[in-house]
Amino acid sequence: MIIVAVIAILVLIIGIGIYNSLISKKNQVANAFSAIDVMLKKRFDLLPNLVETVRQYMQYEGDTLTKITELRGKALGSNVSESDKLALDQQIGSAVKGLMVSVENYPDLKANTNFLNLQSTWTESEEQIAAARRNYNSSVTTYNNAVMMFPGNMFAGMLGYQPMPVLETAEEERKNVDAKELFNN
DSSP states (O other): OHHHHHHHHHHHHHHHHHHHHHHHHHHHHHHHHHHHHHHHHHHHHHHHHHHHHHHTTOGGGHHHHHHHHHHHHHHTOTTOOHHHHHHHHHHHHHHHHHHHHHGGGOHHHHTOHHHHHHHHHHHHHHHHHHHHHHHHHHHHHHHHHHHHSTTHHHHHHHHTOOOOOOOOOOHHHHSOOOHHHHHTO
16 A cells, blocks of 8 residues: 555656646746847837938838838737737848848948947847747757657646747748849849
């Protein structure tokens, strides 16, 4: 009888440990996504200053500036899902990259101190977002391993936990950059 009780207590302790581990890993994923969200907010807050500075110099890039402003407004909306926010982030990133290439056609803008500071801050923000994404993907991988591997998969199934997708680079961004094409625009 004592042996059965000891085995039951051991199984209970192991079960509690696995359960707590799954909860911890799920919370790490949520925390990592929150870090991305904070970095995206920082980036979205930079956009109005960047757009206004560029607008003063670039009369011909109005469509791009308008698109960036509209995307920012959508991204800051209160009912934006995580996946929609990430999709808007990719669109904004592409639009701003195009804008930065267009800057080459405006020597006065390239020499503007305010623009140079904004460009530097933007680059720093992009690096922080990339680091936050790496952290998120690492957390998701750890969580997915716990959810998919035995014995965690038994508890995960009971709790309804499913593997989560990692953030991937858009196909467009994986293509090689054609420097000749960049400077012929």
